[in-house]
Amino acid sequence: MTRTQLTRREFLKLGGAATGALAAAQFVAPRVAQAARSLIDDPNGDGYIPTMCEMCVWRCGVRARVKDSRVVKLEGNPEHPHSHGRLCARGQSGLMNTYDPNRVLTPLIREGKRGEGLFRKASWEEALDLTAKSMLKIKDQYGPEAMVFSSTHNLSQVQFENLLNGFGSPNYGTQRSLCFNAMIVANLMTYGMEEPNRDYSQLKYIILTGRNLTEAISTSETTDLMDALARGTKVIYIDPRFTKTASKATEWCPIAPGTDLAFHLALINTILAEDRWNKEFVANYTEGFDLLVPAVKDYTPEWAAPITGIDAEVIRRIAREFSDASPYALAHNGWRTSNFINSFATERAIAILNAIMGNWGVTMLPAAAEDSSALGKPPQPAYPRISAARLDGVPWKYPFVPLKLGIFQQLRDAILDGKPYQAHGWFIARQNPVLSLPDRKRTLEAMGKMDIIVTTDIILNDTSWYSDVILPESSYLERYDPLVPIGDKAWLRQPVIEPVGNTLSALMIYKELGKRLGLSDYFQYTDDEDYLRQQLAPTGITLEETRLHGYASLSVSEAADVMHWNTPSNKIEIYSATLKKSNFDPLPTWQEPPLPKPGSFYLLSGKAGQHTQFGTQNNQLLHKYQDVPRLWMNPKAAEQLSLRDWDWVEVTSEVGNVKVQLNVTQAIRPDSVYMTPGFGHLSKGLTTAYGVGASSSVLHVTYVDPISGGQALSQTFVSVKKA
Amino acid sequence: MATKKHYAFVIDVSRCIDCRSCQVACSVENNVPMNNTRIWVNDLGVQGEFPKLERTFLPYNCMHCDQPPCVQVCVSGATFKDKVSGLVLVDQDACIGCGFCVDACPYNARYLNKERGVVDKCNACVQRLDQGMQPACVATCVGKSRVFGDLNDPESEASVALRNAHDILRLEVETNGVDTDPNIFYINSPMMKELNLPISTGQPLVSQMGVLPRDPKYTIAEIGWKKVLVPLVGLGIGASFLVQATYFGKQLLEGEKEFDE
Numbered sequence: 001m002t003r004t005q006l007t008r009r010e011f012l013k014l015g016g017a018a019t020g021a022l023a024a025a026q027f028v029a030p031r032v033a034q035a036a037r038s039l040i041d042d043p044n045g046d047g048y049i050p051t052m053c054e055m056c057v058w059r060c061g062v063r064a065r066v067k068d069s070r071v072v073k074l075e076g077n078p079e080h081p082h083s084h085g086r087l088c089a090r091g092q093s094g095l096m097n098t099y100d101p102n103r104v105l106t107p108l109i110r111e112g113k114r115g116e117g118l119f120r121k122a123s124w125e126e127a128l129d130l131t132a133k134s135m136l137k138i139k140d141q142y143g144p145e146a147m148v149f150s151s152t153h154n155l156s157q158v159q160f161e162n163l164l165n166g167f168g169s170p171n172y173g174t175q176r177s178l179c180f181n182a183m184i185v186a187n188l189m190t191y192g193m194e195e196p197n198r199d200y201s202q203l204k205y206i207i208l209t210g211r212n213l214t215e216a217i218s219t220s221e222t223t224d225l226m227d228a229l230a231r232g233t234k235v236i237y238i239d240p241r242f243t244k245t246a247s248k249a250t251e252w253c254p255i256a257p258g259t260d261l262a263f264h265l266a267l268i269n270t271i272l273a274e275d276r277w278n279k280e281f282v283a284n285y286t287e288g289f290d291l292l293v294p295a296v297k298d299y300t301p302e303w304a305a306p307i308t309g310i311d312a313e314v315i316r317r318i319a320r321e322f323s324d325a326s327p328y329a330l331a332h333n334g335w336r337t338s339n340f341i342n343s344f345a346t347e348r349a350i351a352i353l354n355a356i357m358g359n360w361g362v363t364m365l366p367a368a369a370e371d372s373s374a375l376g377k378p379p380q381p382a383y384p385r386i387s388a389a390r391l392d393g394v395p396w397k398y399p400f401v402p403l404k405l406g407i408f409q410q411l412r413d414a415i416l417d418g419k420p421y422q423a424h425g426w427f428i429a430r431q432n433p434v435l436s437l438p439d440r441k442r443t444l445e446a447m448g449k450m451d452i453i454v455t456t457d458i459i460l461n462d463t464s465w466y467s468d469v470i471l472p473e474s475s476y477l478e479r480y481d482p483l484v485p486i487g488d489k490a491w492l493r494q495p496v497i498e499p500v501g502n503t504l505s506a507l508m509i510y511k512e513l514g515k516r517l518g519l520s521d522y523f524q525y526t527d528d529e530d531y532l533r534q535q536l537a538p539t540g541i542t543l544e545e546t547r548l549h550g551y552a553s554l555s556v557s558e559a560a561d562v563m564h565w566n567t568p569s570n571k572i573e574i575y576s577a578t579l580k581k582s583n584f585d586p587l588p589t590w591q592e593p594p595l596p597k598p599g600s601f602y603l604l605s606g607k608a609g610q611h612t613q614f615g616t617q618n619n620q621l622l623h624k625y626q627d628v629p630r631l632w633m634n635p636k637a638a639e640q641l642s643l644r645d646w647d648w649v650e651v652t653s654e655v656g657n658v659k660v661q662l663n664v665t666q667a668i669r670p671d672s673v674y675m676t677p678g679f680g681h682l683s684k685g686l687t688t689a690y691g692v693g694a695s696s697s698v699l700h701v702t703y704v705d706p707i708s709g710g711q712a713l714s715q716t717f718v719s720v721k722k723a
Numbered sequence: 724m725a726t727k728k729h730y731a732f733v734i735d736v737s738r739c740i741d742c743r744s745c746q747v748a749c750s751v752e753n754n755v756p757m758n759n760t761r762i763w764v765n766d767l768g769v770q771g772e773f774p775k776l777e778r779t780f781l782p783y784n785c786m787h788c789d790q791p792p793c794v795q796v797c798v799s800g801a802t803f804k805d806k807v808s809g810l811v812l813v814d815q816d817a818c819i820g821c822g823f824c825v826d827a828c829p830y831n832a833r834y835l836n837k838e839r840g841v842v843d844k845c846n847a848c849v850q851r852l853d854q855g856m857q858p859a860c861v862a863t864c865v866g867k868s869r870v871f872g873d874l875n876d877p878e879s880e881a882s883v884a885l886r887n888a889h890d891i892l893r894l895e896v897e898t899n900g901v902d903t904d905p906n907i908f909y910i911n912s913p914m915m916k917e918l919n920l921p922i923s924t925g926q927p928l929v930s931q932m933g934v935l936p937r938d939p940k941y942t943i944a945e946i947g948w949k950k951v952l953v954p955l956v957g958l959g960i961g962a963s964f965l966v967q968a969t970y971f972g973k974q975l976l977e978g979e980k981e982f983d984e
Contacts (some may be wrong), residue, residue: 090745214740247778
């Protein structure tokens with residue numbers, strides 16, 4: 001191996017040019033995509049191959065058009081329930097992730113200082129040996145708990161969990177506490193399931209509380225909403241911003257930030273005061289209704305009006321319309337619900353509002369669990385017993401946070417503070433915590449405490465930029481992942497082209513690393529296809545057949561009882577004795593979030609339809625059609641500060657400041673400003689995204705909700721002045 | 724000119740969410756260079772004063788006019804109105820890249836592909852139509868705003884969408900007394916009092932805000948299906964362009980033969 005020091009420019013040359021030379025390296029994936037194409041009824045192997053999208057976590061079905069061994073177009077798979085033949089802008093752009101000129105095509109090992117961007121090419125042997133050696137050294141010196149592992153919501157995560165659990169570390173970071181912990185934990189407390197399914201087919205009335213479905217797109221659900229609107233469903237949209245969803249909604253309520261809870265408490269109050277609840281449903285299927293009545297008696301629309309900024313008459317009317325439309329009504333529980341100190345109580349109030357109107361079984365159905373019981377799995381031994389406490393305080397400090405969700409921001413702070421013990425190594429798979437976690441300065445400081453940081457990614461995202469070893473993964477169009485059951489089918493992600501460079505699937509990276517860590521028993525498959533064959537074994541369906549259709553049909557047992565909830569009472573828990581036992585409010589009560597000081601603004605967070613989180617900004621096709629990321633401000637506020645559209649402004653919070661251009665727009669309340677997250681990348685290895693926009697994570701103040709562990713992303717206050 | 728098929732785009736304005744999936748799909752399908760686009764979503768901007776706000780998105784591309792000004796000015800004969808499909812197409816082997824048609828198109832729907840030295844624009848993905856598929860933008864439209872089909876076939880999706888529409892709007896331009904007679908039909912649009920229409924050329928077509936690069940303001944006359952002409956001043960290319968928008972009442976279409984059941 002030549003010890004080449006890679007400057008940024010040289011590094012970039014790697015894309016493509018290095019492919020040929022590296023193809024002979026040891027871990028070359030078998031030419032699996034060619035096999036898939038041979039299934040196509042075309043002598044050249046050109047045609048459509050079914051697979052699954054990975055541009056966000058919704059996992060739409062895809063049909064990839066391949067010509068001359070290249071992906072030339074992606075289509076939605078009409079058979080797939082998440083896409084119905086359509087793909088959003090991100091899904092359409094997916095091939096540009098694979099053909100990104102900044103792809104990392106060979107393992108890299110850091111040469112310069114962290115963050116300097118100097119890497120040298122390495123063989124897989126060397127990179128994996130170095131990673132394993134460093135991890136084992138940490139295990140010997142400090143115990144396995146000194147290694148932190150983090151990865152989020154991908155189809156190979158089951159084997160990632162084998163890696164961390166087999167290694168013996170309890171420290172598992174996902175990004176969910178930055179996203180939906182409040183919603184998940186509230187649903188668990190109320191319905192005994194993480195997230196009930198939504199059914200729009202009979203929907204007549206929906207309240208979307210910040211669920212910006214036209215910009216935070218979940219393809220099939222977004223289409224469902226537009227279909228519902230077209231047939232006359234009334235859509236009430238609650239948001240301090242006039243988003244694109246607000247422009248489509250029947251009615252937009254520009255609610256004061258942090259007061260969604262007051263709004264929903266007033267809806268419940270009105271429904272109870274006017275005797276509008278579904279008595280039969282409440283009597284048969286819920287627990288603790290009697291205690292709700294006195295708990296919300298003071299939360300009248302007149303009480304909520306000055307808090308929320310929504311007229312009492314409007315709140316009362318919405319409560320009446322909602323109850324009139326029930327059970328064909330739905331109060332949507334949102335998605336990213338990490339907003340304020342009261343986000344968990346807000347989610348509880350939404351869950352209860354649906355329960356007292358009996359919307360269950362009509363617009364809400366039991367969650368279609370990703371039930372893998374019909375599929376096989378490679379054998380593996382039990383995990384070693386782990387005695388160390390988790391750094392993120394779950395569950396010893398935060399008993400209600402599910403282990404697989406965790407509290408990422410708390411984990412980061414524990415790494416930085418060295419309490420209750422010091423972590424020394426961090427293995428990060430396909431995540432970008434440098435940009436996603438609040439208070440970026442602290443994240444970089446925490447990384448500075450690490451002896452070793454290893455990342456897997458397909459490009460040099462910011463976290464890879466600061467790491468010591470980069471293990472390049474094959475993109476989702478180049479690799480297999482384990483099958484994922486949705487309803488009565490197990491869907492397949494399969495390679496539609498050969499890997500562009502010397503990259504490996506996550507399944508193989510974890511296996512090869514596991515082998516070097518002495519964990520081979522947790523990775524009992526010879527290659528990706530062997531893994532899938534073991535999954536398919538009980539179904540009697542061949543891998544070849546599965547590859548042809550893109551799925552394997554499963555014989556699913558009788559549909560679960562709709563009227564069953566996995567709660568302590570086996571009913572929908574309006575009153576939660578579980579919460580009460582831990583001295584939390586058993587019923588949602590009003591909690592006033594902190595207010596901005598005069599002269600400062602709420603910094604709101606949200607989504608634009610062209611990007612996913614912190615990893616797609618380098619995709620040139622998305623870059624082509626994105627808006628220039630700017631700070632939104634109402635003209636009234638801008639006038640007071642003598643600021644104009646497109647001015648460069650300095651935005652300052654208590655933890656950081658950024659410079660960004662201003663978007664003076666009526667589409668936001670005068671007390672708030674807004675930034676789309678995911679911009680302001682630090683990595684110069686992202687030649688498309690570097691230098692574009694600013695990062696809101698620099699400004700975000702860290703918060704941990706004591707019940708759900710959720711961050712409060714809108715509870716950061718900023719001042720703005722001309723830069 | 725009567726053609727065998729009468730392909731048209733029908734765009735349900737109430738369903739466009741400006742997600743730009745159509746634009747990305749088109750770029751990929753048609754190898755559009757990174758600094759060009761064949762297809763736009765015109766954001767009419769946030770209208771009104773907080774909190775009484777409205778916002779409308781108007782997707783567009785080549786309007787495949789029945790009287791296309793681009794065909795009139797094409798010196799090489801590369802741009803033509805296809806007699807079978809009714810689509811306005813460019814024979815890029817014959818195109819000499821002079822750019823007259825780019826200037827002549829009142830919708831600014833054409834661009835010069837500098838990589839290849841030829842003019843390019845929406846061709847309704849004829850390569851897909853040949854295989855029985857929908858244009859890429861229509862197939863992927865998440866809001867189901869875009870519909871495409873043959874208006875000569877009363878059962879085509881486009882005909883059905885027009886038949887069921889609350890209101891129909893076309894963006895017509897009159898040059899030298901000839902109406903473009905465009906084949907994009909906007910349906911179910913909120914009342915658009917002001918429209919930003921593309922008029923001249925020579926600026927990057929991909930604007931940063933997803934809006935058109937130029938925004939001369941035209942007043943669309945009061946609602947009603949009567950044609951209203953609004954004179955426009957200050958235009959180049961030696962032609963006097965007139966912009967007119969026409970709202971059809973539903974009865975107008977029902978009165979037309981091809982929509983009879």
